[in-house]
Amino acid sequence: MTAPAPTRLLPAVPESEPVPTLASLGPPRLLAGLDEMPRLDRVAHLARHGTPPRMSAQELVALAEDTDLRGRGGAGFPFARKLTAVLDGTRRADGKCAVVVNGSEGEPSCLKDTALLLHVPHLVLDGALLAAEALGAQEVAIGVTRQDVEDSVRRAIAERGPVRPALRVTKLTERFVTGEGTALTNGLNGGPGLPSGRKVRSSERGLNGIPTLLSNTETYAQLALAARLGALGYRTTGLPAEPGTLLLTVSGNRVVEVPYGIPLARVLALCGTDPGQGVMLGGYHGTWLSPEDAATATLSRQALAEHGAVLGAGAVLPMPHDTCVAGETVRVARWMAGESAGQCGPCVLGLPALADALAHAVRGGGSAALDVVRTRMRAVRGRGACSHPDGTARFVDSALTAFPEEFERHAHGFGCGRPVTGALPVTGHLPPTPTAAPPPPPQERLLVDWTLCRGHGLCADLVPGMVRLGPDGYPESANMPMPARMRRRAQLAVRRCPALALRIQGGN
Template identity: 35%
Template sequence: MTGIRSLTPPGQPRLLSPQPRRGEDLAAYLATGGYPAAPGPEHLLELVAAAGLRGRGGAGFPTAVKLRTLRDAPGDTVVVANGEEGEPGSVKDRWLLRHRPHTVLDGLRLAAMTTGAVRGYVYLSDPHSADAVRRALSERPPEVPVDIVPTEHTYVAGEESAVVRRIDGGPALPTAKPPRPFERGVGGVPTLVANVETLARLALLTAHPDAAAAVASSYLLTLSGGPKPSVLAEAPAGTHLKTLADHADRSGSAAVLLGGLFGGLYGDGWADLRLDHDELVAAGGALGCGAIHFLPPGDCPVGAAAHATGYLAAQSARQCGVCVSGTQALAGTLAALSRGDGSEEDTGNLRRWSLGLTGRGACGLLDAAAHIAATLLRHFPERVSAHQDGPCPSCADAPSHDGSRLTVTVP
C-alpha cells in the first residue's frame, strides 16, 4: 500500500495535512481557513507572482502569467481543473481529488474570480475522485457553474488540447498547436487548463498569505521503484533526491527515472540533485509531475528504458505517423537490447532517433520516449554496450513491458 509522508517544516501549511487519509468535508475545510473572502484579482495576481507558484502538471509554467493572460483576454473565459493523471507513476492528483476536493474547488473558484471565467470544469477519469468532487459540490454549490467531465484514463488524455477536445464532446486526443487553449479553448473561448495541485496550492497560499512563498515552493511527489511500497510525499524545494530516497526507504538506489516518463534517466550524481524545477532542467532532467522512480542496484537501466518506452508506444494516440513509427522503433530497439539481441547499429539508431524525433509530435509523448533513449545513452553507455553481448540477469527476469513496473496505487 502506498504510504504518505511529509517533509515540510512543522507549522508550515501543507496539502498532506491534517489527516491525510481522511476525506475532507466542508466543515473540516472551513475550520482550516478554507473558502476565505477572495482578494481582488490584481492583489491575488501579485501574491501568486511574488510567491513564484508554477504549474504542477509537468511544464512548470508560472501560474501568475497564465492567470493574467486569461484575465486580459477579451470576452468570456473558462477554467478547468485537470485531474486526469496520465503518468502511471503519479498519484498526487487523484489523492487530492479524493481526499481534499474542497481545496481543489476553492482553487478553481479563485482562478475563476481572477480571470473572470463564466464556467468551470473538473476533468478526470477516476470514479472515486468524481464521487468526492460531487459530494463537495453538493455541500457548497459554487458561485460559477462547475461541471464534472469524465474521460478514459490514458497517457495523453491529460494533455491540455486533449482536455479541451474532450470537454467539447470529442475524443481525449491532442490537437495540433497553435492555437493553444489560452487562445481558443473550450467552446472556442480562452481557457485556463490548470493541474489540480496547482489549484490546491493557489487556495492554500491565499488562505495563508504570510506563508505563500513556502506553499508555492513545496511539491507533492510520488516516490516509487523496487519491491517496497511507494510513497506519496510533500517536500520543500531544495530537498536533495537522496533525502527523498531515504524517506521512501530507497537508499542505495543506482539511478532514477525523473518527472514521470518525461524527465529521463539519471545515473551517477543523482543523489546530489535537488528538488528544483530549473536545477533539474539544467541537469538534463525534469521535475514534471513530481513522480520519481528509483532503480535499486538490481534493476537495469536498459530494461527500465525498454519498459518505459514500451509503455509509451502502447499509449500513443496514433494520430501522428512520426509518433507511431518513432515510439515503436525506440521501444522495439530497446527491447531487443534488453534481450541481448541488439547491435552497434541499433545503438547508433537510438542516438539518431533520440535527437531527430524531439518536437515532431502533436504532444509530448514522442519527446518523452526520445528523451528516455537519449538519457540512457548519456548516463549508461557501458550498460548499453554490454547488452550487445547478451542480456543481464535483471533484464532476463523482467516482466513484459506493460507499465506494471511503473504503476502506483492511490493511498
Template identity: 50%
Template sequence: MSGAVTVSNIGGARLTLGFDRFDRLDLERHKAVHGRLITPALPELVEMAERVDLRGRGGAGFPFARKLMAVAARIRHPSSDEVLLPGERADRRRPAADAVVVVNGAEGEPGSAKDKVLLTRAPHLVLDGASIAASALGTQRIVVAVEDDEAARSVRAAIVERRMPARVVRLTERFISGQAGAVIRAINGEQPIPPGQKVRASDSGVDDCPTLLSNTETFAQVAVLASLGSDLYAFSGTDDEPGTTLLTIGGTHVVEAPIGIPLQAVLKECDTPVGQGVLVGGYHGMWLDPAAVSRATLSRKGMKAVDGTVGAGIILPLTEGTCPLGEVTRIASYLAAQSAGQCGPCRLGLPDVVRTLNALCDGSGTVNDVRRACGIGRGRGACSHPDGTARFVLSALEAFAEDIRIHRYGGTCGQPVFGVLPLPVPTGSEGRVAIDWSRCDGHGLCAYLVPELIQLDRYGFPVVLGSDIPVWMERDVQKAVAMCPALALRVTTDPPKGAARRS
C-alpha cells in the same frame, strides 16, 4: 488509489494539512483546518502569484500569473478608469467572452498519485483554488476533469456540499489524456487526444471560450497562497522558488516537501533506496545515476544542474536486481502504444525507437542506432509525446551506460526484467500482433499494411514489435489479419516474454 498510497510531509504540512487526523476533509473539516475562503481581486491575485513565481505543477512549469493574464485579456471589458494588468494595453484587448476554469485532474501516468490524493482527501482545497481563479476572472464556470472513479465521487460530493455551479467530466485513462489539448477536446465531447496543432486554451478552450486550465495541485497551491499571503507562502522553499510541492515516490508514497530539498532526503523519508538509478519527472522525464542523485535538489535550478527535471513530481527509483535496459525498453514499448498516432514521429518514430532498444538488449544493435531513432522527427510531433519519450530513452543511455555495454558484448546483462516500473493493470483486452510460424510463407503483405508494428527481415519474413496495439491501429490490424494470404497473422492477448506488469 488513494487508499493504497502512503501520505506524509517534510517540514510541515500545507496541502496535506489535516491528513494526520482525517481520511477526507469534508466542507466542515476543511473550513476548520484551512479557514474561510479568501477571493482576492484579479490584480491582487496576479501580483501574489508573480511574487512567489507560482508555476504549474503538471509538468510544464508555466507561470500561473501569465496564464491568468492571458485569459483575463480575452474577457475583460476595457474602460477609461480601469487599472490595467502588468504589461497589458487597452488597445490590444480582444472582444470580451465568458471564461472557463478547468481543473486538470488527469493522471494518465502510472507512476503518479498526488493529484488523486488531493481530489479524494482534500477536494475542497482544490475547489477553493478554482473558485479563487473563477472569481478573479468574473466567471462561475468551473469544470473538473478526472480519470479516477474515487476522485470523481469525492469531487461530486464536494460540489454538492458547496452548492457550487461546477461539473465533473470523466476522462479516458490514457497516458496522453492529461495533455491540455486532449482535456479540452474531451470536455467538448470530441475525441480525447491532443489536437495536433498548437491552440492556446486562453484563446479557445472549452466551448471555444478563453479557458484557464491548470492541474489539480496548482489550484490547491492557489488556495494556500490566497490563505497565507505571499510573505508566509514564501517562508518555505527557496528564494527563487518558494513553497512546497507534492511528490510521488515509487508510485506508492506521496510526500509534501519544501522546494529545494535534497532528493536523497526525500528518498530517505520514504525509506526508498536509490538502487541503480532514479527516474525524475516520470516517463517523459530523465534518468539520474546514483552520483547525480547524491547532488540533486528538488527545484528547477537544482535539477537543471544535474540534467534532470522535477516535471510533475514523479520519482521512480530502479531497484537492484532487474535489468535497467529491459525496464527502459518495456516502458518505451508502452509509450509507443499510448500515442495518438496522428503524426509520423508517433506512428513510425516511436516503434523504431522500441526496435532499436530491443536490438540493443540482445546485442545486435548499437547506442547510435537508438540515438538516430530518437532524433528523427524531434520537435515535429503533433504533441510533445514523441519528444518526451525520446528524452526518457536518451537519458537512460547515459545513466545505464555500463549495463548497455554489457548487453552490447554479451547479448544480456544476466538480470531478468521484473517489471518494477509501474504500468496500468491489464484489463485483458490489450491485443498484440503474433505470427503463426507453421503457416507464414513470408508474403510480406502484413508489413505493407501495418509497418508501424511489423517489418521484414533480410529474408522477407515478418519481425513483430512486441507492444500493445494502439487504439488508432486496431482497424488496420484487423484488416491485415483478414488479408494475410497464409492466415498466419493473429491478434493475441498474451503478454510478450519479459513484459511483466505491475500496478
C-alpha cells in the same frame, strides 16, 4: 534552512486502482489534517483551513507573482502569466472565459493529483473557484480519468451545494496524452480527447472556444493555500527564490509533501529507499540522475538545472539495484508507444519502431542495433501533433546516456542477470519483454598443438588468410578465430594435416 522533521500520515485505503501512501517532511500544508482522517469533507476542510478570501483579478496576479507560483503539471510555467493572458483574452471575447482543472494525471509514475482529489478535494475546488470568480468565468470544469477520483469530486461538489460559477467533473479516457491542453479541452467539450496538432493557446481558445485558464490540480490547491496564508505566510517555508512546498510521487506509490530546497536523499530515505542505480526525475518525459548526483541534489529548479534535470510532474523513480535497467526501459518504451493518440505517423509508426529497435538491441542485437535505436529517435523528434514523440525519444535517450555500459553489455549478448521487476510503473498489462537472449555459442576456433606440429605449412595453403606462417615456417598463432565461411576449409585442413596437429574448438 532548518531541516524539517519527517511526518507520516495515514496510509491510503486500498482501492481497485493504485492509491498512494501519504507522508510529509515537516508540517504538511496541502496534506494537513490527513493524519487524523482519510478525507476532509467540506466541514473538516473549513475547520482546518478556514473560509477562502475573495480576490480581484489584479490581487490574484500579484499573489501569484509574490509567491512565484508555477504550474505543477510539468512545464513549471508562471501562473501569474497565465492569469494575465486569460485576462487579455477575456477582454477580446466579450468578457467570456472558463477555468479548467487538469486532474487526468496520465503519467503512471505520478499519483499526487489523485491524492489531492481523493483526500482533500475542497482545497483544489477552492483554488479553481477563487480564480474563476476573479476572472469572471462562466464555468469550472474538472477533467479526471479514474472512477474513484470522479466519485470523490462529485461528492465534494455536492457538499458545497449550488455555487456560481458552476462546477462540473468529467471522466475522460485514460491515456498518457489526455492531459495535453488541447486533448483535455477537446474531451471536456464532448469530443475525442486527442491533441489538435495546432499551436493553440488555451488562454485564447480553450473550453467551448473561449479563453480558458488551464492548470493542474496541485497548482489550484497551492493557490488556495497562498490566498489564505498571504505571500509572507506562504514564504515561511521553502527557499527565498522558490517558496512553499511541493508534492512528489516516489517509486510510483508514495506521495510526499516537502519544502523546496530539501535534499533528494532525505526524501528517498523517508520512503525507505536510496538512489539505487540512478533516479528518474520528472516522469517519463524527464531525466535520469546518476547515484552520485541524486545523493547531492536538492529539490529546486536552479539546483536541478545544474544536473540537466527538472522536477516536471514531480515523479521520483529510483532504480533498485536488483532490477534490469535495460529491460525496464524497453518496457516503458513499449508502453509509451501504446499510449499514442493514433493520429500521426511519428506516434503510430515511429514509436513502436523505436520500442522494437530498443528491444532488439537489448536482446543482443549488437552495437549496430543501438545505432538503429538512435536513428529511430531522430526520426520521431519534432514531428508529432503533440510532445509525446519528443518525450518518448528523450526518455530512451536519457537511459542510453545514463547507463551506456548496461546497454552495451546487453547489446553484445552478456546481459546483467537481473529481472524486470516493474520499478518503472505502467498502467495495464504488457507482455513480458525478455531482457537478453541466451548468449550465442562461442565462435569456433582453429587450434594448433605445438607438441605435434612439424611445420609442413599445408594448413596455410588450405585456409589462406586465417593461418599465417612465421619466418620459421610454423603458424604465427596457435589459437585462431574461425569465420563460418571458412569452416569447410578448416575441416579439410584438420583431416589433411600430416602431423594431426590441428583441431576445431567451440560451436555447436
